[in-house]
Amino acid sequence: MTLRASHDLHNAETRFAGLPISEGVAAGRVCLFNERRHSNLPSYRVSGEGKGREKRRLKSAITAVVERIDGLVREVADRVGPAEAEIFRAQKVILQDPTLTKQMMELVDDGNVNAELAVTRTLDDYETRIQEVDSEYIRERSTDIGEIRRRLLDVLRNMNPSLQCAGEEHCQRGRNRVIVAEELTPSLTVELDTKHTIGFITERGGPTSHAAILARALGIPAVSGIEGIHGLISCGTDVLLDGDSGEVVIWPTEETLRRHPMLGPGLPRPGAVGPVTGLRVMANISLASEVAEAVEMRAEGIGMYRTEFEFIAAGRTLDEEEQFERYVSVVRAMDGRPVTFRLLDIGGDKAASFLDLPEEPNPHLGLRGARLLLARPDLLRTQARALARVSTHGPVSVLYPMIVDREQFLTLKELFLESIRDMHAEHLEHGVMFEVPSACLQAREILQVAEFGSIGTNDLIQYLFAVDRNNELVARDYNPDRSVFWSLIGDLVNAANEVGRPISVCGEAAGNPALLMKFTDAGIQTVSVSARLIPGLRLAVC
Numbered sequence: 001m002t003l004r005a006s007h008d009l010h011n012a013e014t015r016f017a018g019l020p021i022s023e024g025v026a027a028g029r030v031c032l033f034n035e036r037r038h039s040n041l042p043s044y045r046v047s048g049e050g051k052g053r054e055k056r057r058l059k060s061a062i063t064a065v066v067e068r069i070d071g072l073v074r075e076v077a078d079r080v081g082p083a084e085a086e087i088f089r090a091q092k093v094i095l096q097d098p099t100l101t102k103q104m105m106e107l108v109d110d111g112n113v114n115a116e117l118a119v120t121r122t123l124d125d126y127e128t129r130i131q132e133v134d135s136e137y138i139r140e141r142s143t144d145i146g147e148i149r150r151r152l153l154d155v156l157r158n159m160n161p162s163l164q165c166a167g168e169e170h171c172q173r174g175r176n177r178v179i180v181a182e183e184l185t186p187s188l189t190v191e192l193d194t195k196h197t198i199g200f201i202t203e204r205g206g207p208t209s210h211a212a213i214l215a216r217a218l219g220i221p222a223v224s225g226i227e228g229i230h231g232l233i234s235c236g237t238d239v240l241l242d243g244d245s246g247e248v249v250i251w252p253t254e255e256t257l258r259r260h261p262m263l264g265p266g267l268p269r270p271g272a273v274g275p276v277t278g279l280r281v282m283a284n285i286s287l288a289s290e291v292a293e294a295v296e297m298r299a300e301g302i303g304m305y306r307t308e309f310e311f312i313a314a315g316r317t318l319d320e321e322e323q324f325e326r327y328v329s330v331v332r333a334m335d336g337r338p339v340t341f342r343l344l345d346i347g348g349d350k351a352a353s354f355l356d357l358p359e360e361p362n363p364h365l366g367l368r369g370a371r372l373l374l375a376r377p378d379l380l381r382t383q384a385r386a387l388a389r390v391s392t393h394g395p396v397s398v399l400y401p402m403i404v405d406r407e408q409f410l411t412l413k414e415l416f417l418e419s420i421r422d423m424h425a426e427h428l429e430h431g432v433m434f435e436v437p438s439a440c441l442q443a444r445e446i447l448q449v450a451e452f453g454s455i456g457t458n459d460l461i462q463y464l465f466a467v468d469r470n471n472e473l474v475a476r477d478y479n480p481d482r483s484v485f486w487s488l489i490g491d492l493v494n495a496a497n498e499v500g501r502p503i504s505v506c507g508e509a510a511g512n513p514a515l516l517m518k519f520t521d522a523g524i525q526t527v528s529v530s531a532r533l534i535p536g537l538r539l540a541v542c
């Protein structure tokens with residue numbers, strides 16, 4: 001992403017275009033996250049007695065960091081969810097690797113270096129080797145190595161990890177701070193005092209990074225991809241960030257702040273609004289922990305649980321038990337209201353490096369969704385078994401992503417049923433996402449064999465109009481309000497009515513009150529949207 005305005009930042013309002021990675025709007029003071037605070041390390045030769053002292057320092061630093069990570073695991077599991085806590089558990093496993101400790105101790109013994117140098121040399125070397133491995137998943141672990149190095153050096157150098165600005169009080173102790181960093185790491189996201197963090201702006205990090213998912217789960221707006229911003233501004237700068245559009249405004253004028261609707265004092269977010277007649281409003285969730293907000297907003301069910309995010313957040317595939325625990329907690333929280341689990345929709349923009357899939361020139365048209373499940377029946381099988389167990393605790397609907405035709409759906413459904421043949425299951429329904437134009441054109445045939453349909457407008461718009469949903473350069477063209485789109489929605493509703501199957505909309509377009517009216521005019525009676533949008537939609541139809 002490039003800078004849109006001049007680099008003259010002397011209190012003049014300056015706008016940047018970034019990548020929105022966590023929704024919401026925030027305005028506050030910048031707090032620069034100082035990632036380079038360990039660049040001038042103390043370095044000295046040790047001998048004799050000195051070696052014993054350095055090794056003791058190393059040992060107690062490792063113990064202190066392990067304890068700190070244990071604390072973080074508990075805190076994150078509590079505040080966000082078990083999958084996110086796993087990220088930190090992985091750091092603990094690396095840190096407790098005996099070869100790593102041995103290497104550090106040997107550097108003190110044989111290389112005569114102090115503890116700080118032993119840490120950096122060992123972990124730098126580890127990081128280099130990891131980056132040479134031919135697996136994107138393993139290479140991504142280098143972020144963890146960097147975190148471990150920072151934590152150990154913080155302890156050895158007696159630095160408080162929450163003090164990022166080396167003493168610049170106005171941003172450290174001030175409230176409403178916006179953290180500006182080169183990269184948003186999972187630790188940075190949850191370790192900083194999030195009560196006082198109202199936003200993140202970073203140079204690197206995509207929307208499916210662990211950190212982006214955490215920021216979203218914590219409800220902190222974030223914008224990424226603003227090259228060079230860390231070096232361009234200083235602590236204390238006033239900033240406005242829009243996690244929905246990706247815009248960042250440095251030194252916003254009063255006028256800009258006033259114009260921003262989400263910041264306007266006259267527009268508080270509505271609290272929960274009860275169900276209304278004529279429109280059933282359900283919630284979309286990505287992580288089990290988000291069900292609490294769905295309950296709070298009085299969602300009439302979970303219309304789409306994007307289960308792939310549980311895997312992406314954990315950074316690995318989850319086994320049957322781990323999936324069961326997450327899924328059943330959602331069913332329990334919804335207390336008899338329907339829960340629709342979308343089968344893993346991995347691929348496209350939701351890359352999952354832990355699966356070690358081949359790199360593709362065009363992932364949006366590649367091995368994703370239904371196609372990936374066919375290529376990796378092991379993933380489908382484990383998920384099917386977890387869902388079959390969940391179905392004995394409450395009604396479970398299974399939604400098949402990116403289906404292109406009836407045969408593909410039937411093949412996958414057969415694989416699902418075959419995987420649970422030996423199990424006891426109850427209340428299981430199978431439905432299809434209508435998000436690929438070819439499936440929409442065969443809706444009647446598909447709905448004769450599927451029990452329900454759900455229209456995924458995000459991908460449908462992308463594939464119908466050949467416009468990338470993630471590319472801000474073509475954002476203007478990403479517009480559903482065209483007659484061909486509405487006639488397709490009308491055809492889908494007619495097809496569903498003819499064969500007597502329910503059909504709903506679960507894409508973002510349904511969360512837009514102006515478009516909602518068009519969906520209801522077309523005959524849609526059920527929508528599923530982010531929980532925070534539910535009150536606004538209900539008020540709009542009242």
Ligand code: PEP
Binds near residue numbers: 435458459507
């Ligand atoms: C969609 O494509 O509209 C949809 C709901 O799924 P996702 O946004 O996860 O692709």
Ligand code: MG
Binds near residue numbers: 456459
């Ligand atoms: Mg989709």
